[in-house]
Amino acid sequence: MRLVVDLNKCQGYAQCAFLAPDVFAMHGDEALIYNPHAPEEQRERLARAVAACPVQAITADGLDDRGDKRDTGNAGATGDVQEASDGR
Amino acid sequence: MVADYVDWLRREGRIVIVGASLAGLRAAETLRAEGFAGELTLIGDEPYEPYDRPPLSKSVLLGKASPHRTELPHRREIDAKWRLGVPATGLDLSAKRVRLADGDEVEYDRLLIATGVRARPWPKEEEARLDGVCLLRTRDDAADLYQRLKAGPRRVFVIGAGFAGSEVASACRETGIPVTVAERAGAPLVGALGGVIGAVAADLQTENGVDLRTGVTVTSLEGDSVGRVRAVHLSDESVVEADVVVVSLGSVRNTDWLAGSGLGAGPRGIACDAGCRAFDFRGIVTDDVFVAGDVARSPHALFGYQFLSLEHWGNAVAQAETAAHNMICHGADRRPHLWMPAFWSSMFGVNIKSVGVPSMGDQLMITQGSLAERRFVGVYGHQGRVIAAVTFDNTRWLEFYARQIERGAPFPVEYPTVDRRPEGRQPVAADFPDPSLPTHGPTVTLSGYSPADQQLVFHPARH
Ligand SMILES: Cc1cc2nc3c(=O)[nH]c(=O)nc-3n(C[C@H](O)[C@H](O)[C@H](O)COP(=O)(O)OP(=O)(O)OC[C@H]3O[C@@H](n4cnc5c(N)ncnc54)[C@H](O)[C@@H]3O)c2cc1C
Ligand code: SF4
Secondary structure, three states: OOOOOOOOOOOOHHHHHHHHOEEEEEEOOOEEEEEEEHHHHHHHHHHEEEEEEEEEEOEEOOOOOOOOOOOOOOOOOHHHHHHHHOOO | HHHHHHHHHHOOOEEEEEEOHHHHHHHHHHHHOOOOOOEEEEEEEEOOOOOOOOHOOOOOOOOOOOOOEOOOOOOOOOOOEEOOOOEEEEEEEOOOEEEOOOEEEEEEEEEEOOEEEEEOOOHHHHOOOOEEEEEOOOOOHHHHHHHHHHOOOOEEEOOOOOOHHHHHHHHHHHOOOOOEEOOOOOOOHHHHHHHHHHHHHHHHHOOOOEEEEOOOOOOEEEEEOOEEEEEEEEEOOEEEEEEEEEOOOOEEOOOOOOOOOOOEEEEEEEOOOOEEEEEEEEEEEEEEEEEEEHHHEEEEEOOOEEEEEOOOHHHHHHHHHHHHHHHHOOOOHHOOOOOOEEEEEEOOOOEEEEEEEEHHOEEEEEEEHHHHHHOEEEEEEOOOOOEEEEEEEOHHHHHHHHHHHHHEEEEEOOOOOOOOOHOOOEEEEOOOOOOOOOOOOOOOOOOOOOOOOOOOOOOOOOO
C-alpha cells in the first residue's frame, strides 16, 4: 500500500508511530519519518494509524479494497514500475 | 457562449497535463473530482508514475524506505491516458498542440503545465561526469546515491548547504559516514532562513560531526585515472579527499521546452496570474494554459503581490487543486491561489518548519524558546508586519503564527507568548545575504515587483 504524510499538517503527535511502528517512526522529538510503501501485512495497522491521526495528515490508497485500482494501464512504462522494486 | 464552452469542455473537452509528478497527479484527481468527464492525458518524461520526492533525502537515504517505492497514493481514479517516459519538446499555442520527443503531437482544449524543476548540475561538464558526482532530484538519483552510501565511502562531500544538502549531510552522519559540507554563504540554510537561524543550523551540523566549511566555494573536482572523483578543491586552497560528491546547488526550472512558444516562460519559471493562468511573453494572460507547482511563479496578495516561486510540496498540491478547479469552471467561480506558504524539513533529528516568506523578513524575534536549546519559534518582520515564522521542534505553535501573517499582525511582537526568554524581547536583523549574490539554497524567489525590475527578457528560439 502506498501512503504519503502531509508533513505541513503533521503535529508530531506520534499516534501513527504508536499504532504502526513498522511504518512510522519519530526521529528526534517531533520529526516523523515513514516508509511510503507499507507491506501488505501492515494493512490493519496502517488503517488504524490513518484513522487515529488527529490532523488527518496521512493519505493511503489500497486500504479498503485489495484489487489494484490504479489506472496506469495505458502507460508504456507500467511494466518498469512493477519491476522497479529492488526487493527491499 | 463562454458558459457553453465551459459546459462543453467539462463534458467532452480534452485536457492535457505536462509533468506527471505531484502537481500533475493532484490536478488530475481534482479535475475528475469536480466532474471533468472529457479526455485527460498526462505526459511525463520520467518512466515512472508519480512518486513523492521528500522521502528521497530522508527515509530513503537512511535505508528506511526504498527509492523505488515512493509512488504517491491516488486519492481517486482518474481514468487518464498516460504518456510516460517521453518528454514534451514544444508547444504550439495557436494550434493548441503539445509536441513530444517521439514525434507525436497531442492536442488540447486546456493545458496544465507542471514540469517542475531539476537539480542544477555541477557547471563544469567534464567534472560533473566523473563517477561519484551525484545529484538528488529523482528516484534514480536517490537509488544511485543510496547505493554509494551503502558501499561505505571514505568521505562524502556535499556542495551547498540548503535544505537538500543539509538533509544529505544529516543522513550521512546518522549512518556513520564522514561528510564535509561546503557553503558559499556564512552558514547553512542562510538563503531560506537568514544568518541568525543559519548559525543554529551550523552548530547543529558541527555538533553532529559534519566538517562544515562556510564562506568558501568549490573550485574544481578532481578525478583519478579511471574517471572516479577523488578530491574536491576549495577557494581557500584546501583539498578534501572524497569518493562521493553530492551537488546540491539548487534547481533549474524545466521551461526549456517552451522556448519560442510565446509563453512567459524562462529561467525564473512560468509567470501566471493568481488564478494559475499563464502569461504570454507580453505579459498578457492566456485563458487555456494553466501552471502549477515548482515551475510556477504567481502573485500573492498577502506578500505585496510579489511573484512567488515556491519549491514547496504543499504549494504544488494546493496550486494544482486551484488550477484544476479554475480550468473547468466559469469565471465567477474561479478561486485565487492564496495558499499560505509552508515548508518542512528535518535534519539531525530536529524538525524545522516555516510559514510565510522568511526571506522577505528584515528582522527576527525569537518569541518562544531559545536558539541555544534548538527549540524555538522565530518570527520574521517586514515593514511593521509579521511576514513569516520558523520553528525548530516547536511545530504546534506554527498555526498561530500563520494566522498572524494572514491578519497582517504588527511586528515587533509585543503581546506575551509562552516561554518568552530575555533574548526574545528585541528584534534583531534577520541577516539575509544580499539578494544579488547567489547562495546555494533559497527555496523562495521573489521577483518582478519593483518597477526597477527590468528582467523581463524574451529569448526567441534559435530556429
Ligand atoms: C530530495 C528532495 C527533498 C524534498 N524535500 C521537501 C521537503 O522536505 N518539504 C517540502 O515542502 N518540499 C520538499 N521537496 C520539494 C517537493 O518535492 C517539490 O516541491 C514537489 O516535488 C513539486 O512538485 P511538482 O509536481 O511541481 O514538480 P516535480 O516534482 O519537479 O515534477 C515535475 C515533473 O515534470 C517532469 N518534466 C519536466 N520537464 C518535462 C517535459 N518537458 N516533458 C514531460 N515531463 C517533464 C519532471 O521530470 C517531473 O517528473 C523536496 C524535493 C526533493 C527533490
Ligand atoms: S499521527 Fe498524524 S500528526 Fe501524529 S505524527 Fe502521525 S502523521 Fe503526524
